[in-house]
Amino acid sequence: xxxxxxxxxxxxxxxxxxxxxxxxxxxxxxxxxxxxxxxxxxxxxxxxxxxxxxxxxxxxxxxxxxxxxxxxxxxxxxxxxxxxxxxxxxxxxxxxxxxxxxxxxxxxxxxxxxxxxxxxxxxxxxxxxxxxxxxxxxxxxxxxxxxxxxxxxxxxxxxxxxxxxxxxxxxxxxxxxxxxxxxxxxxxxxxxxxxxxxxxxxxxxxxxxxxxxxxxxxxxxxxxxxxxxxxxxxxxxxxxxxxxxxxxxxxxxxxxxxxxxxxxxxxxxxxxxxxxxxxxxxxxxxxxxxxxxxxxxxxxxxxxxxxxxxxxxxxxxxxxxxxxxxxxxxxxxxxxxxxxxxxxxxxxxxxxx
Numbered sequence: 001x002x003x004x005x006x007x008x009x010x011x012x013x014x015x016x017x018x019x020x021x022x023x024x025x026x027x028x029x030x031x032x033x034x035x036x037x038x039x040x041x042x043x044x045x046x047x048x049x050x051x052x053x054x055x056x057x058x059x060x061x062x063x064x065x066x067x068x069x070x071x072x073x074x075x076x077x078x079x080x081x082x083x084x085x086x087x088x089x090x091x092x093x094x095x096x097x098x099x100x101x102x103x104x105x106x107x108x109x110x111x112x113x114x115x116x117x118x119x120x121x122x123x124x125x126x127x128x129x130x131x132x133x134x135x136x137x138x139x140x141x142x143x144x145x146x147x148x149x150x151x152x153x154x155x156x157x158x159x160x161x162x163x164x165x166x167x168x169x170x171x172x173x174x175x176x177x178x179x180x181x182x183x184x185x186x187x188x189x190x191x192x193x194x195x196x197x198x199x200x201x202x203x204x205x206x207x208x209x210x211x212x213x214x215x216x217x218x219x220x221x222x223x224x225x226x227x228x229x230x231x232x233x234x235x236x237x238x239x240x241x242x243x244x245x246x247x248x249x250x251x252x253x254x255x256x257x258x259x260x261x262x263x264x265x266x267x268x269x270x271x272x273x274x275x276x277x278x279x280x281x282x283x284x285x286x287x288x289x290x291x292x293x294x295x296x297x298x299x300x301x302x303x304x305x306x307x308x309x310x311x312x313x314x315x316x317x318x319x320x321x322x323x324x325x326x327x328x329x330x331x332x333x334x335x336x337x338x339x340x341x342x343x344x345x346x347x348x349x350x351x352x353x
Contacts, residue, residue: 004292007051007338008311009058011331016044016063019089020070024327028312031327035086038100040328041070042107047332049114050339061116068111071104072123079130098138102146105131109150109166112158125159132162135169141180141192142199144173145206152213167213174210177203178222189251190229196249199263200230205271208278220278227271231287239298240268240291242317259316259323262305265294266333273340277347285348292341295334306334 015022015030020041024034048064074082076095081104083096096104108131111124128150135151138144151166151173180192192203207223210216233255234240242264243249244256272288275281290298295306295313303322306313312326313334 004338004341005308006055007335008308009051009060009063011311011313011326012044012047012060012063012335014311015328015331016066018066020044020066020085021328021332023329025312025325027324028310028326031325032087035084035092036070037085037328038071038074038081038083038096039103040332041067041074042100042103043332043336044328045071045107046110047335047339049110049116051335053115054339054342064116064120067107068120068123071107072127074104075127075130079132079134081131098140098143099146101131101134102138102143102150105135105147106150106153109153113153113155121158125162128154129162132165132169136172138173141177141203144177145202148173148177148206148210149202152209170210170213171216174207174214174216174219177207178218181222181226185225190225191251192226194251196230196233196243196255198245198248198261199267200243201227201264201267201271204230205267205274208271208274212278223275224279227275230268234268235287236300239300240265240294241300242294245316257300258319260300261316262295262313262330263333265291265305266337268294269337270340273344276344280347280351285344288341288344292337295337305330 015025020036021044022030022032023037023040024031045064045067048060048067051058052060052064076082081096081101082091082093083100084093085091108124108128112121135147138147148170151170154163154166156163177192184191184193204223204227207219211219211223234242242260244258244260246256246258249255268291269288272284272291276284276288297304299317301317301321305322313330314322315325315327315330316323
């Protein structure tokens with residue numbers, strides 16, 4: 001079994017103040033001029049809860065309280081969420097994107113199934129109740145995927161009626177994603193869209209979650225086919241070569257090599273972990289670890305992207321090495337990947353027992 005050190009939370013604390021997690025960094029220092037986002041604080045909440053569950057003495061639970069409070073403040077009366085807040089604590093948008101909404105939903109759902117006390121869960125439950133009426137109006141595939149991940153978390157014992165509604169919405173969203181897959185797929189292009197862009201693995205990941213929630217084999221089939229396509233596309237002999245954000249990978253064209261984003265590696269680790277949990281297929285276990293090793297130098301540039309000394313994660317692989325800034329998205333992608341690897345290992349140990 002691969003041995004990995006405990007995560008260093010110094011940079012997580014560095015980027016977090018009493019409002020939330022600051023969005024960007026200039027090198028290692030928080031760039032306060034960039035403010036905060038719901039996107040990052042939603043991811044930070046999930047990461048902090050996962051870390052706290054495994055490492056109770058880490059202080060991550062206190063950070064989770066800050067992130068949950070940010071999400072609560074970001075939710076508008078309509079149930080939708082703001083995304084961008086400046087450093088003066090003023091929201092500077094009329095409303096966030098669908099992806100922002102989906103990530104917030106995921107964070108709230110995850111909070112409900114976590115170990116936290118009733119105060120945390122009551123807050124998350126209230127937010128979910130107000131957000132759920134928007135779910136059926138989502139149009140973007142990733143927003144649907146993020147929402148599936150949140151809705152599939154809701155325990156029946158928390159609120160049976162809400163859990164039943166959430167399961168129906170998971171089914172509705174999963175049907176929609178499968179429809180996207182069938183519309184765009186060909187023999188050689190087994191994907192949900194005509195291009196690969198960001199956080200790609202979240203879509204097959206969400207269908208593994210939908211399969212767990214509903215038991216419908218169609219979702220497992222599409223999850224496995226799409227994740228297999230993504231693996232074949234990104235795997236280059238001994239490492240993952242992620243799709244660069246310089247134009248993305250449009251069907252029929254050559255995929256750009258740079259800049260490769262840590263968030264895509266993190267989504268791969270989480271997807272392979274969930275796939276392994278659902279199937280116990282050893283290939284998924286192996287690929288989860290190889291995707292995690294992307295952060296430690298098993299990548300195109302053969303350069304570590306995560307710095308264990310500072311606890312930070314560089315923002316991208318570039319033609320010249322790495323982007324030396326260490327922002328929130330990159331850090332959180334690593335922390336979530338680390339938590340998933342630990343979960344993957346625990347499941348394997350349990351299966352072998």
